[in-house]
Amino acid sequence: MDTSENPDGAGRGVARTNGEHEFETLDSTDVYVGNILALRADEVAMPGGARARREVVEHLGAVAVVALDEDDQVVLIHQYRYPLGRRLWELPAGLLDVAGEEPVRTAQRELVEEAGLAATNWSVLVDIATSPGFTDESVRVFLATGLSDVERPAAVGDEEADLVIHRVPLAEAVGMVLSGEIVNSPAVSGLLAAQEVHAGRAKPRPVDAAWRDRPSSFGSRAR
Structure with a gap:
């Protein structure tokens, strides 16, 4: 009988289940609930009959936009990220924090607010x-073309006030x-995906394509 080392350190072998085990949640406790995420601790049934604690960060989910203009330049945002302690080059992006709003509509709104583009x-x-070992956060990245300038909102949040917008060639x-x-x-x-599409080696999906892993747990709390 094939056995493998117990990942939870019990020091005993368990029979391989070859992808057939059901990781049933036996108990769940909220550790923290904030405005955009929650941390819960679950007790999960593991192969071999053991129980394991799994800490899960629930997240609203987010969208991001590769905005590509007619000169093959992409819009980048230089934004300070407190956890890393520095500014990062990113895409225009935002949380799925408006109940009932379709992801593409969120992406359109964020492109206007952060880059002044439609x-x-x-x-x-x-x-x-983003990190499925501990969070259900998932991000859908859109491709936007046929760009035109629009007016950005006059009032912005604290972090958005410091944004730097820059266009660089996709390459x-x-x-x-x-x-x-x-x-x-x-x-x-x-x-990287936009490069493949632009080169004709791949095709994008429609805006209403199924999003299997779109987060729902944290949003359900608010409802």
Whole structure:
């Protein structure tokens, strides 16, 4: 009988279940509930009959936009990120924090608010599970083309007041990803996907494509 080391440190082997085990939640406790996320601790049934504690960060989910103009330049945002203690190059993006709003509408609104742009053509590039080992956060990255300038809102939030907007050639932005200058995960994934679409090696999906991992737990709390 095949056995494997117990990942929870019990020091005993368990029979391999080969993808057939049901990881049932046996108990769940809220540790923290905030404005945009919650932390809960679950007791989960593991293969072999053991129980394991799994700490899960519930998140609203988010969208990001690769806005590509007619000169093949992409819009980047330079924004301070407090947890990392520095400014990062990112895509225009925002939380799915308006109840009932479709993700593409959120993306359109964020593109106006952060970059002062509207777009006539929208499609889906990629969906990203940002760190599935501990959070249900997922980000949908859209491709927006047919850009036009629009007025940005006069009033902005504290962080948005410090944003720097810059356009760079898509090829240069991809180079920034590969050199490690761009590390934000939606930006990394979105820019590489946009390069494949732009080169004709891939096709984007429609804006209403199924989003299997769109977060729902935290939003359900508010409802």
